[in-house]
Amino acid sequence: MANPFDKRATEFLSDDGAFLSVVAPDPITSSFASAGQKGTLYDRLVRIIGTPGSGKTTLARVFALKTVGALLRNPNAYKEITAALTATAVLENRQLRIAGCRLPMESEYRDFWELPYAEHVRLGLMENLIQARAVLGWLRGLEALGIPEDVITVQHRSLSNAALEAIGGETGTGLRKRAEKIEKAVYGVSAALVPPPLEELPEDATLPYHPFNVLSMLRAVTEEGELSLKPLVILDDTHALHPRQFNHLMTWLSRREIPIARWMMTRLDALDAQDVLFSQEDQGSFANLEPGRDYENIWLQGEPGNYGEKAYKTRFCRMARTMANRYLQLMPVMERRKLVDFERLLSNDPKNLPEGKCAELREEVKKRQFDLDLPQNIYSDLARSVNDYLRKSKSFDKGTDLELQMLLILMERFVRRIPQRDLFTSVEEEEPEASEDLTKRLNVNSALADGARVHLMHRFGRPYYYGISGVCGASGHNAQQFLRLSRPLVDLAETRAVRQKGDKPVLLTAADQDKRLIEQAKALIEEWSFPEVEGVRNLVRGIGAWCVSRTLEENAPLGGGATGVGVPQVEFERMARKRSRLAQVLHFAVAYNAVEISQRRLVKHKEWTTIELGGAVRVAHGLTLLDGGFVEKRVQDLENLIAVEEH
Numbered sequence: 001m002a003n004p005f006d007k008r009a010t011e012f013l014s015d016d017g018a019f020l021s022v023v024a025p026d027p028i029t030s031s032f033a034s035a036g037q038k039g040t041l042y043d044r045l046v047r048i049i050g051t052p053g054s055g056k057t058t059l060a061r062v063f064a065l066k067t068v069g070a071l072l073r074n075p076n077a078y079k080e081i082t083a084a085l086t087a088t089a090v091l092e093n094r095q096l097r098i099a100g101c102r103l104p105m106e107s108e109y110r111d112f113w114e115l116p117y118a119e120h121v122r123l124g125l126m127e128n129l130i131q132a133r134a135v136l137g138w139l140r141g142l143e144a145l146g147i148p149e150d151v152i153t154v155q156h157r158s159l160s161n162a163a164l165e166a167i168g169g170e171t172g173t174g175l176r177k178r179a180e181k182i183e184k185a186v187y188g189v190s191a192a193l194v195p196p197p198l199e200e201l202p203e204d205a206t207l208p209y210h211p212f213n214v215l216s217m218l219r220a221v222t223e224e225g226e227l228s229l230k231p232l233v234i235l236d237d238t239h240a241l242h243p244r245q246f247n248h249l250m251t252w253l254s255r256r257e258i259p260i261a262r263w264m265m266t267r268l269d270a271l272d273a274q275d276v277l278f279s280q281e282d283q284g285s286f287a288n289l290e291p292g293r294d295y296e297n298i299w300l301q302g303e304p305g306n307y308g309e310k311a312y313k314t315r316f317c318r319m320a321r322t323m324a325n326r327y328l329q330l331m332p333v334m335e336r337r338k339l340v341d342f343e344r345l346l347s348n349d350p351k352n353l354p355e356g357k358c359a360e361l362r363e364e365v366k367k368r369q370f371d372l373d374l375p376q377n378i379y380s381d382l383a384r385s386v387n388d389y390l391r392k393s394k395s396f397d398k399g400t401d402l403e404l405q406m407l408l409i410l411m412e413r414f415v416r417r418i419p420q421r422d423l424f425t426s427v428e429e430e431e432p433e434a435s436e437d438l439t440k441r442l443n444v445n446s447a448l449a450d451g452a453r454v455h456l457m458h459r460f461g462r463p464y465y466y467g468i469s470g471v472c473g474a475s476g477h478n479a480q481q482f483l484r485l486s487r488p489l490v491d492l493a494e495t496r497a498v499r500q501k502g503d504k505p506v507l508l509t510a511a512d513q514d515k516r517l518i519e520q521a522k523a524l525i526e527e528w529s530f531p532e533v534e535g536v537r538n539l540v541r542g543i544g545a546w547c548v549s550r551t552l553e554e555n556a557p558l559g560g561g562a563t564g565v566g567v568p569q570v571e572f573e574r575m576a577r578k579r580s581r582l583a584q585v586l587h588f589a590v591a592y593n594a595v596e597i598s599q600r601r602l603v604k605h606k607e608w609t610t611i612e613l614g615g616a617v618r619v620a621h622g623l624t625l626l627d628g629g630f631v632e633k634r635v636q637d638l639e640n641l642i643a644v645e646e647h
Helices: 016-022 026-038 056-063 065-073 075-087 108-114 119-144 161-166 172-191 243-253 273-277 310-328 332-336 355-371 376-392 400-417 432-441 446-460 467-474 479-499 510-526 533-551 569-577 581-591 615-621 635-642
Strands: 045-050 098-104 152-156 215-222 225-236 261-267 295-299 562-568 595-603 606-613 629-632
Touching: 016 065, 016 075, 016 310, 026 056, 026 075, 026 295, 026 310, 045 056, 045 243, 056 065, 056 075, 056 098, 056 225, 056 261, 065 075, 065 098, 065 119, 098 119, 108 119, 108 172, 108 243, 119 172, 119 215, 119 225, 119 243, 152 172, 243 261, 273 581, 310 467, 310 479, 332 479, 355 400, 376 400, 376 446, 400 446, 446 533, 467 479, 467 510, 467 615, 479 510, 479 615, 510 615, 533 562, 533 581, 533 595, 533 606, 533 615, 533 629, 533 635, 562 569, 562 595, 562 635, 569 581, 569 595, 569 606, 569 635, 581 595, 581 635, 606 615, 606 629
Parallel strands: 045 261, 045 295, 098 225, 225 261, 562 629
Antiparallel strands: 152 215, 215 225, 562 606, 595 606
16 A cells, blocks of 8 residues: 555545544544534535645544445444534434535546536536436445435425426435436536537526425335435535636525535635635625524634634644544554654654754854853853753753754843943943843743753754654644645655564654654645745745744744744735735635745734745745744735735
8 A cells, every 4th residue: 555644545545434434523523523513514505614734524424324324334343424414413322413425626627618508507407417316326335334215215395396396206216216316417518528518408408406495304114114305415625626616606505495414625725815815704695695603613723814714723733633543544554563653753853963063053152152242150040040041941852952052142131121331331240130130031931941942943953843743833733734744754664664673662853853854844835836825935945034033033022933924914904805816825825735824913003914934835945833922014915925026
């Protein structure tokens, strides 16, 4: 089997049991449990939105009848997934309650837009094919559960007999026969080498067919009793459709008279820029539809205007560990050597710089003390503060090199905060109480330590990106990027597992990890291919340069450093609402994990919108992975960046 870290393992696992064995339950519960318990998952249109690799297709497949059937045949083997599906009301006391059908939209549905008919005809054909295939998907899924179509009946809304007859009647057999006719007729039109003239379209392709409006429940009498299931259709990858088709689906499926559950899985780039750049309360309505009332949005990586919140990052790291461990079990060498705990393969010790570099740092500290004319008692207080912090720190990283760099930064901070001395006042004449109070006010904390680590990385090449938290942060908390960044680490671990004799543990040093993560992050950026990609590259390149410059100031004013820029909230709103080119560039930058946007951040008594670089971009520029500060800029500065032409 190929290295499962090369791509999502779920993409090439056709067996449902094998698929369930590698799925982590955390995204199901974190994204859907709350809405599932409230019932909003199944009583209106739900849009599940995420960047590429955020897990949309995996989630869609989990809810499909075929997958749930495999779980029900052996629920004890997948207890975590069973619990997650129970939390989302798919199961109740291990009894099925929701009949899910996944329809991939990246196939021939887009082709309907190219047919030589009026728009309403093209959209009508697409609607009929979707509905026919959904009906067939539900029936085939139930058949896989051992429930034949001849015991299935339809609970329907009180509509005319004509509407019921148009879908095939009240029995499963009638539903199937009618759906097969519709599918065959419509597919014949879309797949024809030369589409037939409008007047020659098959009757079955154009007659009224609205099972989504008629069906409310599917019922079956089994040996275990009567089963009542709410139909759920999951339209996966709807971003593959033409924008007019996508908008039509939104309008059609948001109608309140549709009793079935319906989900649309899509990427952010299929949405309007306003949906991506603004939070829900700031978004305009879509075709007179209001989010929260007519449809529900579920954002897999945080809602616009508040991306990457801390709770999500914590959940992601837990999910990433589970996913990586399960993928390692699919690799024969790693399984045989019992090397199936990803976190234990990664060292968290960057080790001290060589003694020669440490000696260089000591000399620099002495020289800087002299240059700054820093009294010995103040220097001793600062050194003691750093030493006390590191002694109490629970971090593995607290070597001599870090202590010296922290002291360098602290001295710079001290000198910049003391009052300006008179030209004729000597250090000895200065009041000692003021300086001693200032040493207490200078915070020696994790932010200072992180700033020192970033400085050491840039100055001496000291490893900074390592450990499971380093990989998660570098991925921007995106599942696909996590796997792609992990791949070279797993390849190296596998190679060493093969070459090493005996049961000697495999442990990748911090330097091993740092080098490969930086190389892989740069490769991911080079591989970008999406609309406005050059504008996005220019944007993140410029923001990255500003952040590096601010980060490497001698007093590390932002702790670990800057991770993005902040522009005044009013300016950002004006730019985004007039749909400027910068708004379009930011739209795709967010959609493809290049940046994250947070709005209405109150700093210095002003409201800001922050545009923070994504994980891979931070790694490529040598920036902190922790929550950093921002560089203050204007919208015009950003517009100047994307106006730069490639040479």
